[in-house]
Amino acid sequence: MARDRLLAGGAIWTLDPTVGVAEAIALRDGKVLAVGNNAEVRAAISADYDYIDLAGRSVIPGICDAHIHLLWSALLADQIDLQEVASFEQALEIIRRHAERLPADAWVLGSGWDHSLWQRDWPTASELDQVTGGRPAFITRKDLHSAWVNNVALQRANISKFSSDPDGGSIGRDSAGEPNGMLFENGQLAVKACIPEPSNAQKEASIQTFIKRMHRRGITSLHVPEGPDCFAAVQALYGRGALEMRILHHLRMDLLDHAVAMGLKSGLGDAWLRFGNLKIFSDGSLGSATAHMLTPFDNLPANAPHPYGIPMLDREDLFATIDRAIANDISVIVHAIGDAANRTVLDAIEAAIKANPETLRPSLDTGPVAARIPNRIEHAQVLHPDDIRRFGQLGVIASMQPIHATSDITLADRLWGQRSQYAYAWRSLQASGAILAFGSDAPVESWDPWAGLQAAVTRQRPDATPAGGWYPEQCLSLNEALWAYTVGPAITSGEQAFKGSLSVGKLADLVILDQDLAQVANDQVAKVQVAQTIIEGQTVWEG
Structure with a gap:
């Protein structure tokens, strides 16, 4: 002992x-x-x-990171990282150097680019062709909602002028209708399907290495919204006694019928590995201008294809999916960025609660009800003021990532304008009775929780801009921000009876x-x- x-x-x-x-x-x-x-x-x-x-x-x-793509982050550690690369020319040079080190038939993979830093429109396939040496390339934007690919990748995926846009996504095209190298939302899937999968052993080793890195910054728990490949790797580590991180793992939406047939319910598991919520996407992102909005984005080109963004599911399908999950004791975790997306998701959860009055709700108690996992909205980046109070009223967790706020200041001001006063509204949500659970959304942003904590208490970029903070009335105290990285996630995972605070x-x-x-x-x-x-x-x- x-x-x-x-x-x-x-x-x-x-x-x-x-x-x-x-x-x-x-x-x-x-x-x-x-x-x-x-x-x-x-x-x-x-x-x-x-x-x-x-x-x-x-x-x-x-510390708990309440929203991290674990396997994705672990694998990306070995790929091109274009985070904070300030010029297009520098990005091309980084890609060229990386590609030259690869075998001739290897895929050039990476992430993190942000064309708003480059002060130009979307990058093109032909530009990527010039630095990839004939290899197929797939490089996701920092928000993961769009990807930059080259012509070799388009050919591998059989994407041409005659290809139709997939449901819930689109193919970027030039003035002649030819694919231009940009793929949005589900438009990425055809190319993703062509990329070879790493072995199970590689996935497990990458996760173990990444977990060790997270320990160095005080992270002891994760909430992971990924697919079966990540769960399989985590479960393999758990089975060998090699999992050194507590994990709440969510379920992909297309697996709902299987989960219902098995009788799987939110909360199954133990203090190391636990089944969480059904992951649903309701819209896109701010950076790709695909977040679903009540009114059009500001400052888009006159010919912008989606001035209100893109709802990933139609209203009926969203309502039906959320109701089916909640009716079967599977709580939901719904990605919602725009104010229209957040309102629609809140409407759907409210309807499901009325239809299923014994639904899962958060509890501050430590008795049996505390083990129940509540419904949650991921990101909740911009809200209509009428919807802020509804999070607390409906018991919906506001699962948010403070570092998004400081990274998105320029884009939010340009595309949302005055609506940004209700963007990343931590103080308003907290004051209305909502429970906050903070994370990183890595690899979209840095997984370092201390960068997130600083963003939560300052609402400033690392260079201390803007002076006084961006809508500083939404700042939290350090104690409140720590609560959202510790106690809030424990409530969110139904584990506050045994973790979150340092209590006897x-x-x-x-x-x-x-x-x-x-x-x-x-x-x-x-x-x-x-x-x-x-x-x-x-x-x-x-x-």
Whole structure:
């Protein structure tokens, strides 16, 4: 049996409102034995224990990324990364250098580009042809809702002038109707189907390596909206006792009938691997101008094909899918960016709740109802003010990614204009009674939670612009932002009875920082370093 551990001499940010900031914490058998002042904690611990002197440093609960594409992020770590590449010419050079290192028949894969930084229209297939040496290329935009491909990739996928746009997507075309190298939403699927799959062993190894990287930043739990390939890899690691991350894994929408036939319900699993929600896409993204809007985007070209964005499902199908899931005790996780998408999803959830009054709702309790997993909307990036209060009223989690706000300032101001006062509206949602659960949406954005925390408390880019913050009335305090990265996700996964805060009896998942968090200025939060990450009482990373 492992020895007790005592941590004292610093500030323990418990995120438990009955305790607040404590002086000491004791761990036994993977759980919190005692937390409070030094005398209380030392009285509870055995005579034989390991002591960690915090030396003025802070401790926080283990961080949860409540929205991360785990396998995708892990695999992309070995591909082209165009995040923050500020010029088109530089992007082409990065692609050229990467392609030259590949075998002649390999695919050139990457992600992260943002043409708004390049101050030009969409990139083209012919431009990509020039730097890929005859190899097929598929490079997703940072939001993953559009992809830049070359002519070799278009030929492999049999996409031509005569190809029709698929349901829920479109093929970019030039003035002559020829495919121009841009694929939007489901328009990407034909090319994706041509890309060879990595082996199961490669997937598992990539995930393990990536998890180790996340430990270095204090992440101990994830909510993962990916497909069966990711779940299979995670389950294989779990089966071997090699999964060092707590994971809530969601279900792809096309598998709903299989889940219902099996009697699968949200919440099945244990503290390491747990089945979550049914993942549904209701619209596209801001960056690709495919978010579904109540009124047209501002500043689009006169010939823009989708001035109101693209709903991924028609209203009847969305309502029917959400109702079928909820009626079978499978809660939903619905991607919604635009104000029209968010309203429609809230309408659908409300209708399903009325039809199924015993539906899954969030609970702040720690009894049996706490194990039930609530419905949630992912991103909720821009809302009509009339819909803000509905999240709390309907018990719908607002699962959001603070770093989207600071990355999207320029685009949001240009495409949403004054509607941006209700974009990434964390304070308004919280004040209306909604539960916030924060994540990264990696690989769309950086998975570093400390960058997200800084975005939540400043609403400024890393260069401290705009001065005073972008719609600063929506900022959160550091304590509130930490709550949304710890307690909020635990409520969202129905696990607040045993994780989320550093409370007696809960899992000993915690992070020792390199300094006193109370002394960190808001604009320095992203620089905070992790000294040690502990999961179930055991150190998984130490710097």
